[in-house]
Amino acid sequence: MIELRGVTKEYGKRKALDDIDITFQKGKVYGILGPNGSGKSTMMKLIAGLVFPTKGKIYVNNKQVNRYIAEETAYLASEGMLYPGLTVAQMIDFFSSQYKDFSVEKANELLSFLSLDASQKTGKLSKGQQGRLKLLLVLSREAPVILLDEPFLGLDPMVRETIVKGLVSFIDFGEQTVIIATHEITEIEPVLEEAIILSEGKVQNYCQVEELREEKGLSVLQWLKSSYKEGTGR
Amino acid sequence: MFAGLLKKDFLLIKNYFLWWLLLMVGLYIVVAAFGAYHDRFYIVMAPIFFVYFFHAALLPIVVLLLLRAEEKGHYWLHSTAGGGKLLLSKLLVGSFVFIISLVLIDVLALFSLNVVIPMDYTETPGSEMPYMEGWLLNMGITGGALYFTIWGLFLWSIYHSLNAYPMLRKVRWLIVIAVYILIQTLTSKLMELSFVQKWFASWTVNIGEVGETIFGMGGMQMSVINNDLQVWPVLLTIIFHIMLFLAAAWLLNRKVEV
Numbered sequence: 001m002i003e004l005r006g007v008t009k010e011y012g013k014r015k016a017l018d019d020i021d022i023t024f025q026k027g028k029v030y031g032i033l034g035p036n037g038s039g040k041s042t043m044m045k046l047i048a049g050l051v052f053p054t055k056g057k058i059y060v061n062n063k064q065v066n067r068y069i070a071e072e073t074a075y076l077a078s079e080g081m082l083y084p085g086l087t088v089a090q091m092i093d094f095f096s097s098q099y100k101d102f103s104v105e106k107a108n109e110l111l112s113f114l115s116l117d118a119s120q121k122t123g124k125l126s127k128g129q130q131g132r133l134k135l136l137l138v139l140s141r142e143a144p145v146i147l148l149d150e151p152f153l154g155l156d157p158m159v160r161e162t163i164v165k166g167l168v169s170f171i172d173f174g175e176q177t178v179i180i181a182t183h184e185i186t187e188i189e190p191v192l193e194e195a196i197i198l199s200e201g202k203v204q205n206y207c208q209v210e211e212l213r214e215e216k217g218l219s220v221l222q223w224l225k226s227s228y229k230e231g232t233g234r
Numbered sequence: 235m236f237a238g239l240l241k242k243d244f245l246l247i248k249n250y251f252l253w254w255l256l257l258m259v260g261l262y263i264v265v266a267a268f269g270a271y272h273d274r275f276y277i278v279m280a281p282i283f284f285v286y287f288f289h290a291a292l293l294p295i296v297v298l299l300l301l302r303a304e305e306k307g308h309y310w311l312h313s314t315a316g317g318g319k320l321l322l323s324k325l326l327v328g329s330f331v332f333i334i335s336l337v338l339i340d341v342l343a344l345f346s347l348n349v350v351i352p353m354d355y356t357e358t359p360g361s362e363m364p365y366m367e368g369w370l371l372n373m374g375i376t377g378g379a380l381y382f383t384i385w386g387l388f389l390w391s392i393y394h395s396l397n398a399y400p401m402l403r404k405v406r407w408l409i410v411i412a413v414y415i416l417i418q419t420l421t422s423k424l425m426e427l428s429f430v431q432k433w434f435a436s437w438t439v440n441i442g443e444v445g446e447t448i449f450g451m452g453g454m455q456m457s458v459i460n461n462d463l464q465v466w467p468v469l470l471t472i473i474f475h476i477m478l479f480l481a482a483a484w485l486l487n488r489k490v491e492v
Contacts, residue, residue: 012400048312050492067487071314077492080307086245097238098313 001026002047002145002177007056009042009201016042018201019056026144027174029191031209032181033224034198040181041078043198044149047179048075060145071100074141076134078150084123088116088133095137106170107140114166128159135163139170145177152184160187167191189220197227235315239323244330246303247296251331254292255338258285262342276350282343286375289336293379294386296328301390308394308492317486321387321479332379336372343368384475384482389414391482395489421474425467438462 002024009017017039024030032040045051046058049069058065060072082091088111096102111118114132116125122133131151138146152160164187171178171191180188189209197205205227212218218226261281269277301324304310310320344363351361389410396406424430440462 011398014400045492050308050311052488052491067311067316068314070312073312075312077307077309077312080309083242083246083303085249086242090242090245094238094242097241098235098315100314 001059001061002179003057003059004043004046005057005059007046007053007058009039009046009051010054015201017046017053020201020203022196022203024177024179026177028193029171029173029178030180031185031188031192031195031220032179032198033183033185033195033220034204035183037200038198039201040183040198041149042201044075044147044179044181047145048073048147050075072143073145073147074099074101074138074143076138076146076148076151078153081134081137082122082130085121087119087121088125089118091122091133091137092118092140095140099141099143101142103140103142106142107136110136110139110166110170113169114162127154128156131155131159132162132166135166139166142172143176146171146179148178148180148182150182151180152182152187157187160184164188164191185221185224192220195220195223197224236319236323239315239319240327243300243323243327246300247327247331250296250299251334254331254335258335258338258342261285266346275346276353278342278346279350282339282346285339286343286371289332289339289375290378290382292335293328293332294382296331297324297383298386298390300324300328301387305394308490311486311490311492317483318480321483321486325383325387325479328383332376336375340368340372380475384478385414387482388478388485391485391490395485398489398491434464434466437465439465 002022004020004022007017007020008015020043032043034040042051046053047060047065047069049065049067060069063069063072083094086094092104092107092111096104096107114136116129116133116136120129122130125133131153135148135151138148151163155163167178168191178191180192182188192209195207195209196203205223207220207223209220212220212223216223262278265281266275266278269275313320315323347363351363392413393406393410396402396409402409
């Protein structure tokens with residue numbers, strides 16, 4: 001379980017997140033939606049222990065978040081993460097040396113599932129291959145929390161589809177809490193259980209995806225658009 | 235986990251390291267061949283001295299290259315290793331590169347001196363190989379390299395800690411320079427105090443009859459003066475730099491944000 005209690009993150013005078021209170025339940029798949037600058041990435045980095053809150057507290061499995069929370073959270077970053085001079089195999093080797101929950105067996109399965117060449121240098125990989133490698137490194141961990149920050153950024157629809165298939169096949173549903181920050185909703189919608197809309201650092205709306213479909217007959221994308229309209233008064 | 239960090243950091247620097255070693259050997263061969271052809275082999279001593287002194291900058295350069303590899307996204311901070319281990323790995327890999335490079339230049343210097351000394355082109359006492367002076371030179375360069383590196387790590391951590399304050403972002407370099415000047419000024423003022431001077435003089439060790447020696451060629455001279463060594467300043471310098479390293483690790487853990 002992940003709890004954000006009264007969390008505010010300020011960068012100078014700008015509030016990236018403003019007094020957020022959210023609880024993410026164990027074993028569910030959440031989508032954090034919102035436009036650029038809404039605070040999605042900041043929220044992910046706060047949970048990953050890479051950024052510290054200006055006010056409020058964050059807990060992952062009842063432990064207050066600090067740098068060492070990396071032991072329990074597998075984080076896919078939108079930038080960085082890979083060393084261009086290292087090969088795919090060396091990246092896997094490095095990750096397995098850093099995280100106790102890293103499964104080399106799972107990494108090998110993902111390697112063939114995502115059609116990656118272990119001997120290739122990460123700097124020579126296409127953007128799509130890099131996106132897949134990042135996913136491999138994160139999903140190979142059997143961490144209780146998986147954080148995916150913009151996993152589809154700059155990727156073509158085919159790669160996006162592969163990534164979603166990877167999520168469906170390799171996530172331990174019911175055990176791992178997965179939070180996906182994205183503004184590319186269409187592909188990810190089938191795996192989402194709950195969605196949260198962030199706008200200007202605040203929670204603008206929340207929904208349970210199944211309830212939304214069955215009771216209101218709306219897709220997440222339609223719900224997102226209607227929420228924007230309500231939010232902006234248009 | 236620490237072994238994994240060391241391996242990764244070595245892989246990040248491996249190519250630069252090999253190119254550097256090749257460059258040193260290549261440069262030496264070219265200058266030595268040129269000197270031998272013109273019957274002036276002693277000219278190899280000039281680049282050797284230059285490369286020796288460059289080693290004081292080599293270690294900080296290697297460590298900064300390793301740090302630069304992490305700057306994009308700072309994913310290395312998403313780690314179960316604390317700031318101390320993350321920085322220590324870079325320092326150790328940098329030191330390995332530094333030591334191998336220094337040993338190589340020592341070998342080249344010894345080989346060259348073996349040729350040059352019998353030709354009376356350099357002034358060494360009794361035309362003997364200056365082993366002791368060589369040791370002192372190595373120790374001095376190593377001390378200088380560690381000094382610049384530890385300061386580099388500390389100031390790098392301050393610089394990146396300030397990233398969280400947008401107002402200070404444009405003047406980060408000025409703040410870093412100000413911190414360096416402030417600490418240096420405070421420590422030098424402290425050293426000037428008479429009771430500190432007396433305290434330093436209270437524990438000395440005679441490092442042996444090295445004798446006052448001067449060797450070298452042209453304007454490049456090294457001098458070793460027989461003297462008692464004050465122990466306290468050495469110990470305090472070591473403790474101070476360990477504290478700087480720990481401060482850098484603390485900043486990395488608590489203040490550097492992505």
